[in-house]
Amino acid sequence: MNSSPSLKSAAVEKQSHQSYFKIGLSVDCVILGYANKELQVLVIKSDLKEFAGQWSLLGDLVRPEEDLDNASYRVLEERTGLKNVYLEQVHAFGTRDRHPSGRVITIAYYSLIDIQNHKMQVNEHELTWKPVRTLKKMAFDHRKILDTCLLRLSEQVFDKPLLFNLLPVKFALRDLQELYESVLGETLDRRNFRKKIAVKHWLRDTGDMEKSVVHRPGRLYTVKAASK
Amino acid sequence: MNSSPSLKSAAVEKQSHQSYFKIGLSVDCVILGYANKELQVLVIKSDLKEFAGQWSLLGDLVRPEEDLDNASYRVLEERTGLKNVYLEQVHAFGTRDRHPSGRVITIAYYSLIDIQNHKMQVNEHELTWKPVRTLKKMAFDHRKILDTCLLRLSEQVFDKPLLFNLLPVKFALRDLQELYESVLGETLDRRNFRKKIAVKHWLRDTGDMEKSVVHRPGRLYTVKAASK
DNA sequence: ACAAAAGTGTTCAAGGTACACCCATGA
């Protein structure tokens, strides 16, 4: 653990948010993207001494004048510059000892964005995308929060057109299938997958084809109306 | 609206809980029972002037030293005397204007109990069971909270052995079917229902039969292991 | 011509739905 001098201790952080206690209320956003054929989550280096070197989800205290949902939209927009993205509340986490600064309960949300389409300077401010798979340990109970959101997501992907939010506007069915496989953690039969998606009527054929692929190009589709 | 002199106004209530603000944090429990072939929910007359005469769910502010889940177990035990019952977190409700006393966000839980088996004096302290169907308007956003919990429940009843928590230890399949019909809001075919339950292997035949019924008595079953 | 992925249909098993008759009990 390399603890730089600029890291705040939990005690100091508690001072600066004094007005929100006795019980602090925060939102944490599991912001998911898809790159290199893997699910990625947007994380930041923890600024707490207790979690020096560990990655943390993006969150903030809820302001007294804002709705819960608005707070998570705000966090999302501040960090990615994106509005109007899919965001869903998942669970409230509130064990006593989950935050070293004192009593903070957090409402977890997850959000799905097109990683290409967000302008934020990644790797500045120690904000970065990390493959979900590689994050073994995270600050606070954030790995548990992440798992809870991933489970919720996987339960919904065949009921609602969610995963399209992670892809560019135009995509091939193979891209979509690989994404489903990442999220579900299992391989899928190509013919069965295509039939299963077809009967949902979520997609529109753009008429375009893949370019510059070293094999037969696939058709490019776009989603009729993704969930926001 | 008959507003008795003992009702607190929101302003007064805010004073008495001053230490918890800026943002207050509560839990609300949708405590469900089953009687007269209807789902019932345990409610109390609102003590706020703004909601005089309206029914309210059972809730309380979360204490600084208790886990979120513990807070809802505490509310449940204080109101029903029951421990060890099924309790599940459903959703956090946090719009700015949901509470007239100021900013209070609440975490909603639902719980399933055997209504015969709870000792609480109902109709004292204006605490009572009301059929879910008859509660058109409730205090705060409590009708919305109730609906959210009922929806969650109905989505789960064939996946987990939940509804048995609402019945006595021994019950006939007809009782069970009527309960399922109440929760799902639709009638079910008797033969198909019995097959569907049979393949779950949730039940054990007690060897006993119904008594004092005016028709052929049904077998009494008990659940092998209900979810707690 | 070869490598690589696109695109496509059929068969089988399992689960869900619709539906009707005889049985046991109390009045």
Place this chain on the structure above:
DNA sequence: TCATGGGTGTACCTTGAACACTTTTGT
């Protein structure tokens, strides 16, 4: 003997799973 609900099986349909060959493109 009648009214009431208990208890059961079969046929059909829908859905999901397994599985292989031809086509198109770039190199």
